[in-house]
Amino acid sequence: MPVSERTSRSRVRAGDRVFAGLSTGAGALILAVLAGVATFLLVEAWPAVVAPSADIPGGQGITVYIWPLLFGTVLSAVLALLIAAPLAVAIALFITHYAPRRLAQGLGYLIDLLAAVPSIVYGLWGLAVLAPATVEASTWLYQNLGWIPLFAGPPSSTGRTMLVAALVLAVMVLPIITAVVREAFLQTPRLHEEAALALGATHWEMIRMTVLPFGRSAIIGASMLGLGRALGETMAVAMVLSVSGGVSINLISRSNPSTIAANIALDFPESTGIAVNTLIASGLVLFAVTLAVNMLARVVINRRRDFSGAN
Amino acid sequence: MAKRIDVADLNIYYDKTLAVQDVSLSIEPRSVTALIGPSGCGKSTFLRSLNRMHELIPRARVEGKVMVDGQDLYAPDVDPVTVRSHIGMVFQRPNPFPTMSIYDNVAAGIKLNAKRMPKSELDDIVERSLRQANLWDEVADRLHKPGSGLSGGQQQRLCIARAIAVQPDILLMDEPCSALDPISTQKIEDLIGELKADYTIVIVTHNMQQAARVSDVTGFFNLRGVGQPGHLVEIGDTATIFSAPSNKATEDYISGRFG
Numbered sequence: 001m002p003v004s005e006r007t008s009r010s011r012v013r014a015g016d017r018v019f020a021g022l023s024t025g026a027g028a029l030i031l032a033v034l035a036g037v038a039t040f041l042l043v044e045a046w047p048a049v050v051a052p053s054a055d056i057p058g059g060q061g062i063t064v065y066i067w068p069l070l071f072g073t074v075l076s077a078v079l080a081l082l083i084a085a086p087l088a089v090a091i092a093l094f095i096t097h098y099a100p101r102r103l104a105q106g107l108g109y110l111i112d113l114l115a116a117v118p119s120i121v122y123g124l125w126g127l128a129v130l131a132p133a134t135v136e137a138s139t140w141l142y143q144n145l146g147w148i149p150l151f152a153g154p155p156s157s158t159g160r161t162m163l164v165a166a167l168v169l170a171v172m173v174l175p176i177i178t179a180v181v182r183e184a185f186l187q188t189p190r191l192h193e194e195a196a197l198a199l200g201a202t203h204w205e206m207i208r209m210t211v212l213p214f215g216r217s218a219i220i221g222a223s224m225l226g227l228g229r230a231l232g233e234t235m236a237v238a239m240v241l242s243v244s245g246g247v248s249i250n251l252i253s254r255s256n257p258s259t260i261a262a263n264i265a266l267d268f269p270e271s272t273g274i275a276v277n278t279l280i281a282s283g284l285v286l287f288a289v290t291l292a293v294n295m296l297a298r299v300v301i302n303r304r305r306d307f308s309g310a311n
Numbered sequence: 312m313a314k315r316i317d318v319a320d321l322n323i324y325y326d327k328t329l330a331v332q333d334v335s336l337s338i339e340p341r342s343v344t345a346l347i348g349p350s351g352c353g354k355s356t357f358l359r360s361l362n363r364m365h366e367l368i369p370r371a372r373v374e375g376k377v378m379v380d381g382q383d384l385y386a387p388d389v390d391p392v393t394v395r396s397h398i399g400m401v402f403q404r405p406n407p408f409p410t411m412s413i414y415d416n417v418a419a420g421i422k423l424n425a426k427r428m429p430k431s432e433l434d435d436i437v438e439r440s441l442r443q444a445n446l447w448d449e450v451a452d453r454l455h456k457p458g459s460g461l462s463g464g465q466q467q468r469l470c471i472a473r474a475i476a477v478q479p480d481i482l483l484m485d486e487p488c489s490a491l492d493p494i495s496t497q498k499i500e501d502l503i504g505e506l507k508a509d510y511t512i513v514i515v516t517h518n519m520q521q522a523a524r525v526s527d528v529t530g531f532f533n534l535r536g537v538g539q540p541g542h543l544v545e546i547g548d549t550a551t552i553f554s555a556p557s558n559k560a561t562e563d564y565i566s567g568r569f570g
Contacts, residue, residue, distance in 0.1 A: 191406040198364060199420040199473070200396025209419065213410035 038287070045281035048274055055274050066282045068247045072257030073286065075249065076162060076237060077230035080169030085223045087170070088177035095178075096185040097207060108182065115175035123239030126168040131159030131240060138163065138252035149249055156254035160242035163251040165259075168236050173226035180225065184218030185211055217300055224297030231261075231290050238262035260286040313340035313511045314380040314480040316361065321375035323353070323360050325368060330356050332540040334375075336530060343503060343512045345522035345549065348532030349564070353541025354515045357532070358483050361513065362398035363391040379480060396424060399474030399510075403486040405466030407458035407473070414454040416469055417441060420477040436476055443509075444472035445502050464495025471502065475510070482506065484514040488521065500525050519565055523553050531561045 053061035091111065095104045138161060142153035155161075188211045196206040237259050243266075244255035258266070260282045268279055316338040323331040331353035338344050346354040359365040360373055363384060377384045384394050407416045417437045421428070437454070441447040446468040450461070458469050467487060474482060484503075488496040503512060503525045516522050522529050530546035545558045556562045 189406070191402065191404060192408060194364065194367070194402065195406040195408065195470070195473075196419075197367065198362065198395055198400035198402075199423055199477070200392055201423050202392050205423055209408060209423075213408075216410075 041280060041284040041287055044277055045284045046277075048277035048281040051274050051277070056278050057271075057275050062278060062281055065278060066260075066285055068245055068257040069260045069263050069282055070285055070289070071247045072162075072241075073231055073259040073261070073289075075257070076165050076169055076241075076259055077227055077233075079162070079166035079251070080173055080230045081223055081227050083166065083170035084174045084177055084226060085219070088174055088222070088226075089181055089219055091174075091178050092181040092185050093207065093211070095182055097203070097211065111175050111178050113175075114171065115179075119172065119233060119235045120239070122168050122172055123236040126164055126236060126240040127160070130167060131161075131164050133159070134161070134164055134167075135159045141252060150251045152250045153252055155252045156242060158242060158254065160240055160254070161252050162241065162256045165237050165241045165256075166251070168240055169230045169233055172233060172236065173230050176229055177222045177226040180222035181215060181219055184215040184222075188214045221297045221301035224293055224300065228290050228294045228297065231293065232286065233259075234261035234265045238265045312478065312480065313509060315340045316481065316511065316513075317376075317378040318361075319376040319378070321357070321360065321373060321377060323356055323365065323373050324371065326370040329540040331360075331532075332542045334543045336543060336546050338511060338513060338528070340511045341507055341509070342528060343507050343514060343526045344528045344530065344546075345526035346513065346515045346530050346532060347517070347519060347522050347564070348541070348544075349534065350517075351541070352532040352534050354532045355485055356541070357543075358485055358513060358515050361481070361483055362400055363394050364400065366391060396420070396477060397479055398481045398483060399477065399479035401467070401470050401474055401482070401484045401487045404490045405463055405470055407461075407466050407469050409457065409459040411458065412455045413441075413450050413458045413461070413469060416458045417472050417476050419473060424477065440472040440476040441469075443475055443506070444468045445498060445505075446472055462495070464491050464498060467491060467495065467499060468502065471499075471506075475506070479510065481511045481513065484512065486515055486517060489517060496521070519553075523549060529553070531556070531558070531564060533560050533564070 048056065048062055051062075053059065056062050056065050058065050091107075095107055095111075099107060135155065135157065138151075138153075138155040138159065141151040142155045145151045146153055192210040192214070193206055196209045201209060238261075241256055241258060241262060242254050243258040243262075245257065246255065247257055248255065250256075264279050264283055268276070271279060316336075318334055318336050321331065321334040322329060334357060346358065348354050356365055361377060361384075365371045365373075373385060379398070383389070407413075408419065411419065414437055417440050418433055421433065421436060438447060441450060446465060449465060450469075453460075458466060461469060467490075471482075471487075488499050491499065500521065503514065506512060514522075514525065526549045528546060529549040529552040531544045531552065532541050533544045534541050544560055545552070545556065547557075552561065553565055556565065
């Protein structure tokens with residue numbers, strides 16, 4: 001029946017149109033929100049950018065104010081990544097290629113659960129448990145490896161150091177990196193693993209020949225996603241880190257640069273006037289850095305399609 | 312180099328399921344043995360038990376003996392990794408390592424054996440293997456390009472070059488042409504005929520003409536019934552199996568009456 005055929009086809013088209021409209025709308029909404037946030041940051045930050053140096057908290061201008069914060073942010077995040085990324089790769093390898101299936105599943109859930117713990121809980125844990133526990137280790141590092149600028153000390157007696165902040169951040173970004181890397185490792189074609197094993201590769205050689213090269217770009221991409229998360233983390237750092245300002249790569253002393261996000265959280269309630277604009281300007285810098293890192297991560301993850309080898 | 316295989320009363324299990332029952336056969340060095348039979352009759356499983364690849368499936372195990380030149384592959388002190396480095400395998404679908412160049416693919420097995428050798432020697436082995444696999448002329452000018460850029464037939468010959476680079480005792484082929492076009496298939500079949508001079512070759516195939524063309528000896532696997540384990544019905548001279556099989560089931564299969 002041509003008539004009913006036409007109606008049924010046009011009905012499908014209407015559904016298609018509605019769905020296309022909905023999904024386009026959702027996509028546009030994301031862009032609108034992003035643009036809105038960017039506009040807010042730019043507009044509110046502007047007064048601080050053009051204000052005379054003396055009006056900025058610290059009295060030396062906005063660059064001098066933001067630079068140590070940016071330094072602290074990047075230092076803590078990169079340090080967290082250096083700790084978390086190798087660990088995440090090892091965990092992902094264990095889950096996908098070493099653990100018995102039942103244990104692997106349980107462990108996978110457990111790692112995902114780490115992502116569900118609120119950051120304030122991590123802050124509390126870092127402050128109350130991890131910080132005191134590291135005092136002895138930092139003292140040891142200071143006494144034995146004090147010639148390395150990272151451990152120049154003197155060690156903090158409370159343990160609220162950059163090292164502890166980075167450790168807490170590492171635990172927080174671990175689940176993201178592990179989850180992405182685990183997925184990539186699972187997709188290693190069975191065919192290639194068998195090719196390696198049939199050549200007489202041991203289990204570890206097989207992993208080095210097929211699984212790691214196959215997952216390489218996923219590891220890079222996942223690490224950068226983790227970096228993005230660590231850059232923006234607020235509460236845990238605000239609670240753990242003992243802050244004095246200034247730029248220092250000394251990881252175990254009590255005087256540390258703060259991070260942008262933690263600084264905003266701590267100072268915002270007491271700020272008025274141009275100080276608020278200055279904080280927002282620092283937020284703008286963080287926004288730009290995080291956006292850049294995340295975009296870079298996307299680029300790397302997408303590039304893996306070209307040589308994924310799923311042929 | 313080429314070694315003989317003697318299999319005695321081999322039973323292959325996946326967990327508690329008996330997959331292949333009571334296989335006994337002998338394979339002469341420098342010969343091509345084709346294994347034919349309907350899908351699911353255990354010929355691939357049997358082939359993979361010859362280099363202990365089936366053990367990759369959890370709880371797979373065997374009973375019986377597989378002797379290669381008198382050495383039992385399943386003796387308690389034998390490491391499966393060593394077995395696999397001496398018994399090469401070519402798979403159903405070409406599987407060169409996508410992240411490696413053509414050169415590195417061929418050299419992969421040698422590097423695994425952790426033999427340190429001068430670059431020139433490695434170059435020679437790579438060239439010799441690619442020549443033996445009839446691939447050298449096609450790839451000589453792009454040895455350092457990825458192997459995944461080759462055609463399917465070239466990739467499969469690359470996999471053969473990779474397998475023979477370590478000079479294995481035996482070469483196992485699991486339906487090596489089933490993903491290839493007729494021209495590539497013919498090249499592989501010609502290659503099998505040449506490799507026979509140096510290697511003991513066991514090939515599983517679904518293509519009976521192929522078995523007839525390339526093999527000296529043909530073994531026919533079959534199932535006794537649905538849910539029953541596969542077994543070796545008969546094995547013999549390829550010409551005899553295809554002209555005057557002694558078993559009715561073999562005759563029905565090769566004449567296309569089932570399977």
